[in-house]
Amino acid sequence: MKTFQYSGMPVVYFGEGALKTALEKELPAAGSNVLLAYGGGSIKKNGIYDEVMELLGRFGKKVTEFSGIMANPTYAKVQEGAALVRGNGVDFILAVGGGSVIDCCKIVSAQAKMDEDIWKAEFTDHVYPKEFVPLGAVTTVSGTGSEMNNGAVITNEEEKKKNGMGGAMASFAVLDPAYTLTVPMRQAVSGAFDTLSHCMETYFGKPAENNVSDEINEAVMRNVIRNLRAMIADPQDIGVRSELMWDSSMAENGILKLGKQTDFQSHMIEHQLGAYTDCNHGQGLAVIHPAVYRHLAGDNTAKFARFASAVWGISPEGKTQEELAQAGIDALAAFIREIGLPSTLTQLKQNLRPGSPDPTDRELLRKAADSTIVTPGCARALTHDEIYQILTECI
Ligand code: NZQ
Numbered sequence: 520m521k522t523f524q525y526s527g528m529p530v531v532y533f534g535e536g537a538l539k540t541a542l543e544k545e546l547p548a549a550g551s552n553v554l555l556a557y558g559g560g561s562i563k564k565n566g567i568y569d570e571v572m573e574l575l576g577r578f579g580k581k582v583t584e585f586s587g588i589m590a591n592p593t594y595a596k597v598q599e600g601a602a603l604v605r606g607n608g609v610d611f612i613l614a615v616g617g618g619s620v621i622d623c624c625k626i627v628s629a630q631a632k633m634d635e636d637i638w639k640a641e642f643t644d645h646v647y648p649k650e651f652v653p654l655g656a657v658t659t660v661s662g663t664g665s666e667m668n669n670g671a672v673i674t675n676e677e678e679k680k681k682n683g684m685g686g687a688m689a690s691f692a693v694l695d696p697a698y699t700l701t702v703p704m705r706q707a708v709s710g711a712f713d714t715l716s717h718c719m720e721t722y723f724g725k726p727a728e729n730n731v732s733d734e735i736n737e738a739v740m741r742n743v744i745r746n747l748r749a750m751i752a753d754p755q756d757i758g759v760r761s762e763l764m765w766d767s768s769m770a771e772n773g774i775l776k777l778g779k780q781t782d783f784q785s786h787m788i789e790h791q792l793g794a795y796t797d798c799n800h801g802q803g804l805a806v807i808h809p810a811v812y813r814h815l816a817g818d819n820t821a822k823f824a825r826f827a828s829a830v831w832g833i834s835p836e837g838k839t840q841e842e843l844a845q846a847g848i849d850a851l852a853a854f855i856r857e858i859g860l861p862s863t864l865t866q867l868k869q870n871l872r873p874g875s876p877d878p879t880d881r882e883l884l885r886k887a888a889d890s891t892i893v894t895p896g897c898a899r900a901l902t903h904d905e906i907y908q909i910l911t912e913c914i
Pocket residue numbers: 557558559560561562565588589590591592616617618619620622659660661662663664665668670671672698699700701702703706710713771786800
């Protein structure tokens with residue numbers, strides 16, 4: 520285990536009816552000028568908006584709405600939110616949505632308190648925000664685990680970069696699994712695969728040898744796989760949604776990362792693929808993961824072999840470590856096909872918005888590869904040429 524410090528997380532209100540419990544407890548002490556942030560309108564269709572507004576009204580809050588936060592939130596949208604906070608004297612932000620809404624608000628919260636441009640501050644000057652407008656998060660689609668960390672993924676359209684940024688940590692998070700019942704199945708599957716990806720990206724980070732974080736991680740991975748299948752079999756099973764929702768938080772609340780340097784190379788590749796194509800995050804990861812792992816299995820064979828037996832239940836009998844490692848990656852690839860996620864960029868292309876750039880275009884892939892961040896926690900540092908090769912193998 521590497522050395523680590525561990526400090527507080529958001530207060531979590533989990534379970535059916537959690538919103539009322541949470542807001543009745545948190546709103547009396549929260550600011551009186553609230554920025555209510557949400558996405559493209561799903562919360563108006565499923566009733567969550569009315570529920571939130573009723574509670575905000577009951578506690579006498581003045582509400583400024585910040586709507587239309589898109590999947591893969593843009594830096595321009597962050598600036599729009601920061602201007603609303605400043606212009607309306609907002610002193611509390613309530614983010615109601617998925618990773619996109621919560622991420623956008625984490626950076627809005629920081630930018631509103633900074634005079635300088637936060638993108639330049641973080642990526643040019645390497646200065647990170649210290650002051651934030653207080654934030655609460657209500658998760659309506661699970662997968663990213665964004666509600667329990669201070670990371671945010673923002674797309675800078677001008678620079679063609681989708682980057683992880685440091686922003687606010689929510690002071691509380693509301694996790695009501697019933698809210699996820701209205702999420703379209705394709706998104707629900709993609710979100711759950713994102714959770715599995717976060718687990719794998721942590722598990723295959725350094726150190727590779729035995730540690731308690733990896734053993735907990737194996738349990739979470741098995742739980743995601745079992746419940747993802749169960750969700751597809753019975754989309755209305757609230758118990759299954761509960762498991763997946765907490766899995767999502769567990770994968771990104773830092774617990775599985777204690778004592779580890781994480782990998783996240785597949786995420787870095789997906790982020791740049793996303794920057795160029797605006798693809799869905801979980802779908803992009805599904806295409807990339809097996810290809811990346813086929814390149815890296817030989818550099819972390821024992822861990823990939825352990826993944827095969829501990830997570831996929833593959834018997835080591837009669838197999839070399841290398842064969843077992845490959846069998847685990849094959850099982851992952853078969854699972855991706857089974858749950859209906861794309862396995863190739865050609866398949867991913869079918870799911871993009873009409874008019875989106877072509878993810879099978881080699882020139883685009885070259886640019887995406889060359890702008891991908893190479894992560895130090897990966898079993899072996901990839902080169903940009905090898906990332907390009909991986910992407911072309913995904914076509
Ligand atoms: O915009 P609305 O109309 O609300 O619709 C959303 C959106 O279209 C819909 N949705 C959300 N809740 C719903 C619902 N539809 C019906 N019923 C509900 N209850 O779901 C769609 C996707 O929402 P989005 O927030 O984009 O999904 P997700 O939570 O997967 O977030 C993806 C973003 O998070 C980033 C990704 O890169 C991507 O930008 N990530 C953030 C991370 C973090 N902060 O820790 C880690 C991840 O690795 C990830 O990179």
